[in-house]
Each structure stands twice: as C-alpha cells, then as structure tokens.
Amino acid sequence: MTPQEEVERLIARVAMGDRAAFTKLYDRTSAKLFGVCLRVLNDRAEAEEVLQEVFVTVWNKADTYRVNGYSPMTWLITITRNRAVDRRRALKRPPEPIDTADLLPDGKPGPEASAVAASDARRITQCLDELPRARAHLVRRAYLDGDSYADLAEATGVNLNTIRTWLRRSLIALRECLSR
C-alpha cells in the first residue's frame, strides 16, 4: 500500500467514526501539516491552534472530500494551508520584505536551481522554473506564505495593480505549461 492509499484508507475509516484510524491519521500527517501552518504563521502557538481546527474539520467532514475530486493529501494540505492563511490575515501580520534584487525581470534560474529542477519530477516546479525567477518567487510567496496582493505590493514596494498583472500573467503561463 502506498502512503497515499494508506491515508485514503484511514480517512475512509475516520468518516465512519473510527477513533483509532483518526489517531493513526494524525500520527501520519500532523508533522507535514504542522510544517505548513508554521510556514504560513511563523508562530508555534497560532500554528497549533490552526492544526487543531484542521483535525476537528477532518473528523467532522472526512466523508466529503471525494465529492469535490480531491486526493486525500491534497484535501488535507488545502484545508490546512487555507486555514493558516485565514488566520494569518485575521492577525494582520505584516509580510516579510522581498529583496527587490530578486525582482529583476530578467532573472533566470541559477545553475543550482537548474540542477535541482532537473532532478525534480514535480510539474509545478518544472513549470515555475520556466518563469522568470522573480515571478516564480511571487507565486511561491502567494501559496506557501499566503501573501495577498496587498502583502506582495507592500513587501516589494511595487504598485498593487502591477503586482496583480504580474501574478496573473505568471498563472496563465503556468497553466499553459501544466497542460502541455
């Protein structure tokens, strides 16, 4: 059984109210999901609050994810990331500054990044590597850190409309790359 299949089987048992399966699911996935919370919130106490809410949702809604066509890990990660981002926004945390040198429009993947990319089978990283490095960085910030357009504008000192235009173009290019 692959880890993916195991998580799927555990969620199916959680949906039937199996507490032992819930505990096992927690043990299998909590470190990864807590890492996601910490990445977004950068605060252990807040991250633990969010993680707790996530698992309460998992216990109560374990029977619903398939309906929307999610794989089990995508479902868990998406709930966690979105909850953490909601919490971060509620706390009104200022964004980490982005070095404007990173935003040079002609930024290309460095040799190191290329080497990593070559050995990385994930489509998302391959496609991000086709973007100018700074644009890829903005997409990562939006997803992994939960920055809003306003956060990214503040972090870079770039006008909000410009930021949105950059992001949207990057997303169109990503979509095109992903569908190849």
Added chain:
Amino acid sequence: MSDKTNPPEGPEEDEPRVLAAEYALGLLPNDERVAFEARMAEDQALRDEVAAWDATFAELIDDVEEVPPSPQLRKRLEARLFGARRPSIWQQVWPYALGGIAAAVVLWFAATSGVLVTDDEAVRADLVAELAATPDGEGLDLRANVDTTRGAVQILRSAGDPPEGRVFELWLIAGNNAPVSLGLLDGDGDTVIDLPQDLLASLPGAVLAISDEPPGGSPTGAPTGAVRAAGPLTAS
C-alpha cells in the same frame, strides 16, 4: 523573458482559469471572490479547475519542512473530540445531541430542582429518549419517557448503578442553554420526576443527560461529575 513575451491577458477562455488560480491562492479581493464562488456553484468545470490548481499547488508543500507538533496537542485534540477525564458537559454530550450545542459556557444556572415523586402513576409518553451510555457510563441502560400533558419524566433503568457513594442526577440541556437539574434518580428501579411547567415547551429536541454526583445532588447547580449517559428527546 520580458513582459512582452508573456501571453496576452485576454482572450476570454483564459479568464475563468486565471480566476480559478487566483481563487485557489486566496488572492481574489472579497467582491470578486464572492462573485467567483457564485459562478463556481453553477459550474462543475470551474470547480474542477480550482481542484486541479489546489492539487498542483499542494505539490509545493514537498518543500516545506515537516515539524512535529507538541505531544500535548494530540491530547488536547482527543479531549476536544472524544472527551477526556474531566471534559465539560458540552464535550461529553455533543455527540448525543443532533442540534449544535455551543461550546461557550453560559455562566448562569437556572437551578430548578425537580420534585421527586415516588408514586407509580402511569406515564403516557409523548416524548422519549434513549440515553446512550458514554464511555464513562459503560453498562448503563436507561430510557426516558416524558408525559408533557402531566408534566413528568419517567426514567427506566434496566442496568447500571452509580459508583459507590454517588447518586445519579438528571439534567435537561435545551439548545445552547446551561444544563438544568431535573432531580435525582432513585437508588434502584424507575424514577418519576415532575417537570417544572416553564420547561415543557423546550423539551422536544432537548438533550437529557445523567451525571454522577455526591449524595444530595450537585452542590453547584451544574453537573460536577462525569456524564454517564445522554440522548435527545424525540416524539414517540
């Protein structure tokens, strides 16, 4: 690659896809998000597009370092979901209540003690509750019959006794209200308790719960011992 080499933002077929990506990232301004959700509710293809973006972005999580949360978190979580040694009555009772019982504890108690009656007048039940044993109440088998015309509840106990030196107390939890004591159960056999008139209207859908208390009943007006059994009242 300069901006000019990027695909133009424009032809209409790109628009929903970009919105789906912005939605998945949580980037849409509020009004646009609401409008997009309305569109999404009607459009399976759009929901699929969002799900596909969620799955794609989730791959980025491989780069995030795994960090084990503190061991206490699991205990807190299990206590919250399954009840710990001394959880609040809300946590103990919620699986038995179909309606939402708020987690907030209301700090007032309408301590209306039921009057214990020992006569065996027949109860014509129009509301009943199966009081399912909680993990603390294993072996208990209780059923409640409520006669709203007469204003009385009869508790039938076919198995289970309170711990040594304790008594069973019956509680009514209506909606989000604090538990109201209805009285103590007799040492053995069945108990009939008269119900205060003002509680009768709140009975359908309310939860009956049994806790164990010191002799004479809870000294505080709220349950102090473990909840041993609970169940919602439904029409018979």
